[in-house]
Every structure is written in C-alpha cells, then in structure tokens.
Amino acid sequence: MLRWKQRLIALLVVVMLLAGSVVGLAAGTAKNVIFFIGDGMGLAQRTLLYYYLGHQPVMNQMDVVGLYTTHMADGYVTDSAASGTAMSTGIKTYDGAIGVDVEKQPVRTILEAAKAAGKATGLVATVRISHATPAAFAAHNESRDNYEAIMIDILENEVDVLFGGGKAICLPQELGGTRKDGRNLMNEFAARGYTIINTPSELGLATKFPVIGLFTPSDMTPEIDRDPVQEPSLAEMTRKAINLLAQDEDGFFLMVEGSQVDYACHDNDAARAAAEALALDYAVAEAMAFAAKNPDTLVIVAADHETGALAIGKQYQFDPLTLRRIRASYGQIARVVEETGDLVGTVKEYTGIELTEEEIARIENADSLARGITDVLNDRVGVIFGSGDHSATMLPITAHGAEAELFGGVYDNTDIPKKIAEAMGIEF
Ligand SMILES: [Zn+2]
Numbered sequence: 001m002l003r004w005k006q007r008l009i010a011l012l013v014v015v016m017l018l019a020g021s022v023v024g025l026a027a028g029t030a031k032n033v034i035f036f037i038g039d040g041m042g043l044a045q046r047t048l049l050y051y052y053l054g055h056q057p058v059m060n061q062m063d064v065v066g067l068y069t070t071h072m073a074d075g076y077v078t079d080s081a082a083s084g085t086a087m088s089t090g091i092k093t094y095d096g097a098i099g100v101d102v103e104k105q106p107v108r109t110i111l112e113a114a115k116a117a118g119k120a121t122g123l124v125a126t127v128r129i130s131h132a133t134p135a136a137f138a139a140h141n142e143s144r145d146n147y148e149a150i151m152i153d154i155l156e157n158e159v160d161v162l163f164g165g166g167k168a169i170c171l172p173q174e175l176g177g178t179r180k181d182g183r184n185l186m187n188e189f190a191a192r193g194y195t196i197i198n199t200p201s202e203l204g205l206a207t208k209f210p211v212i213g214l215f216t217p218s219d220m221t222p223e224i225d226r227d228p229v230q231e232p233s234l235a236e237m238t239r240k241a242i243n244l245l246a247q248d249e250d251g252f253f254l255m256v257e258g259s260q261v262d263y264a265c266h267d268n269d270a271a272r273a274a275a276e277a278l279a280l281d282y283a284v285a286e287a288m289a290f291a292a293k294n295p296d297t298l299v300i301v302a303a304d305h306e307t308g309a310l311a312i313g314k315q316y317q318f319d320p321l322t323l324r325r326i327r328a329s330y331g332q333i334a335r336v337v338e339e340t341g342d343l344v345g346t347v348k349e350y351t352g353i354e355l356t357e358e359e360i361a362r363i364e365n366a367d368s369l370a371r372g373i374t375d376v377l378n379d380r381v382g383v384i385f386g387s388g389d390h391s392a393t394m395l396p397i398t399a400h401g402a403e404a405e406l407f408g409g410v411y412d413n414t415d416i417p418k419k420i421a422e423a424m425g426i427e428f
C-alpha cells in the first residue's frame with residue numbers, strides 16, 4: 001500500500017511539473033502581431049471617435065487597457081520620431097531620431113528582431129512610408145528629415161509588405177520624383193522581387209509578398225476628402241497586408257499607422273480628426289476579424305503622442321451630431337470658399353450649418369479664412385484645441401488576443417516593444 005501511495009505522489013508531482021512547464025511556455029504564444037499606432041491619437045481623440053460613431057469603436061472594446069508615458073531623452077513633449085523609436089527599439093532618444101540612440105548609433109528594432117526570428121514583416125501608413133513612424137521601425141538615421149537615406153534603409157531592410165504614400169522619394173527627378181542621387185528605388189524594389197502596385201484596384205493583383213504599393217507622390221489624401229478610386233482606405237491596405245503576411249508559416253509582425261489624426265489635430269480640425277480615427281478603427285476591425293480566426297494573434301492599438309491638447313466640451317456644450325454632419329476637412333471647405341467666393345453657401349453645403357451674422361463677421365475678421373472657419377466650426381461642435389502642437393499627456397493602449405494581458409497597467413512607451421518581444425517569444 002505504501003508503495004502505491006508513493007507512486008501516486010510521484011505521479012502527481014510529475015503531472016504538476018508538466019502543468020507548470022505548460023504554463024511557463026504560455027509566454028510567447030503570439031505568432032502574429034498587428035501593432036496599430038494612431039499618430040496624435042490620445043484619450044480625447046479616442047473619446048471623440050466614440051461620440052462621432054455613437055457607440056464604442058472596436059479599438060475601445062478590447063480586453064486589456066493600459067496607460068503609458070511618452071517623454072523623450074531631451075524633452076517632455078515628444079515628436080513622432082523619438083516616440084516611434086521608443087516604441088520600435090525600447091530606448092529613449094532625442095527629438096528627430098530614427099532608430100538611433102542619443103549617440104546616433106543604430107539600435108535594433110522590433111521589426112528587425114521579428115524578421116531575424118523568421119517572421120514576415122509589414123509597414124502600412126497613410127503618410128509617406130519614409131515618414132517618422134514607419135521609418136522608426138525599418139530605418140536608422142540621425143534625422144527624420146533625411147528621407148532619401150531613410151527610404152534606402154527601408155529598401156535594404158526588405159520589409160515584405162509596404163503600403164502607403166511617398167512614391168516621389170523613390171524616384172529620380174527626371175521621372176517626376178524628388179531624389180537627388182538619381183536612383184530609381186522602384187526599379188530596385190522590382191529587382192529584389194517585389195510586386196509593384198499603384199492603384200486600389202491593383203491591390204487584388206498581389207498574391208504573395210514582397211509587395212510595395214505607394215499610392216501618392218507624398219502623403220495620402222485626408223480620409224474625409226479621399227477619392228476611393230484613386231487611393232485605398234487604411235482598412236483595405238491593412239486587410240491586404242494581413243492576407244499576404246499570413247502566408248508565412250512562422251507568423252508576422254505588421255505595424256499599421258493611422259498617420260493623419262496628427263495632421264488633423266495640428267490643424268485643429270475636429271471633423272478630419274474623427275474621420276481619421278474612424279478610418280484607423282475600420283483597419284483595427286480587419287485585424288480583429290483575422291484574430292478571431294487566428295487566436296495566436298496579438299492586436300495592439302496605441303499612439304505616439306497626443307496632438308492639439310484636444311478638450312471635448314466648451315462651456316458645458318458638446319454636439320457630436322454637428323460633428324457627424326461635417327463632410328469635408330476644414331481646409332477643403334476654405335479652399336472651396338476661396339474658389340467660389342460663397343462662404344455661407346459652402347459652409348451650409350459641407351456642414352449643414354447656417355452661419356449667423358456674428359459668425360460671418362468672425363470668419364471675415366480672422367487671421368485667415370481657414371482659421372476663421374476652424375474656430376467657428378469647433379465652437380459649434382463644442383471642442384477646444386489647446387494648441388497646434390503635440391502634448392505630453394499619457395496615452396491609452398488597448399490589446400486583444402495572444403498575450404494581451406502583458407499590456408495592462410501603467411508603464412512607459414519604451415516598454416511596448418519589450419512586451420511585444422515577450423509576447424512573440426523572440427530575442428530582442
Ligand atoms: Zn506623431
């Protein structure tokens with residue numbers, strides 16, 4: 001009897017040890033990571049999107065919520081390059097740095113680490129693909145303004161899927177580009193085996209990676225003014241990127257930037273900001289649909305900084321119905337007014353608002369037509385922008401799927417890539 005009891009205890013110990021090792025193995029189950037960055041998208045912008053939609057967007061309905069700080073090595077209010085580098089490399093660096101430390105030395109990025117682990121990689125953005133945020137994941141340069149060199153880094157990194165704007169920086173001047181070194185990087189991408197696509201309809205032609213699709217010479221058109229025949233939506237680009245990258249049996253790392261929440265808030269354009277955040281949310285929905293079928297996928301939605309010091313509510317008033325009715329960027333409305341000379345009719349057409357005499361006078365007396373229209377429309381909606389620049393407020397991050405629980409709590413932007421590496425179980 002004693003022997004049986006001893007054997008039973010020994011068996012139980014073995015079972016418990018096995019169970020323990022299985023629990024231990026649980027870290028690193030995220031085979032695929034889809035990392036969304038809303039440029040300039042703080043808590044106020046995510047709240048604005050909630051009221052704009054009338055219900056919580058997908059990005060605000062995820063399992064895990066965290067908060068993080070974004071200060072950089074040489075200041076509290078970060079730019080996109082330093083924050084992008086913090087989120088790609090895990091180090092604090094200086095204003096304008098792309099994938100380099102304060103000594104201007106290159107630091108390995110999470111995209112590069114994922115690639116070294118055999119995973120496919122992708123970058124999707126609605127600005128130039130050589131712009132600060134995507135660049136921080138696949139380039140190393142002392143300055144975000146060195147677009148020519150940054151684009152060569154992205155080429156040499158052989159990122160498997162590249163979708164966004166910025167074809168001009170890939171072409172020499174004689175072909176309508178802006179490169180001064182005479183190189184034709186589109187030809188060089190083709191020589192490396194890339195499928196090159198130019199229009200939304202051509203997205204369907206790409207059946208395998210590597211693929212590059214740069215749909216505009218520079219930044220893409222603001223979502224609220226976009227022509228869907230000329231330029232794909234962020235969701236279309238994201239869906240295609242996921243479909244292609246998922247062909248890699250080792251999994252993938254994809255960074256998707258909703259790039260222009262930032263531009264909208266620099267311009268203090270609440271309607272454009274809401275539309276950009278919504279476009280990002282549709283892209284997040286694509287990732288969530290993929291994650292539903294592929295539970296070894298981690299989806300994260302974060303930001304690089306807040307832009308505009310946006311406050312929702314002015315003198316206890318906020319009117320999301322008015323916000324929803326605005327169907328062009330404030331800048332586009334100003335351009336049409338300049339062309340037609342018809343302020344009242346144009347504002348009515350694009351916003352449904354009948355300007356009062358007082359509002360007309362305010363617009364006519366403003367520093368510029370765009371400034372006047374911006375101030376009047378934001379007053380009607382009931383939002384205040386504290387500045388036209390970035391702010392240092394902590395940012396919300398939401399996560400869903402494999403290892404999502406790593407992203408709960410309060411931490412720093414430099415912790416994010418370390419958590420991603422842990423989630424993927426890769427060396428970083
Ligand atoms: Zn930014």
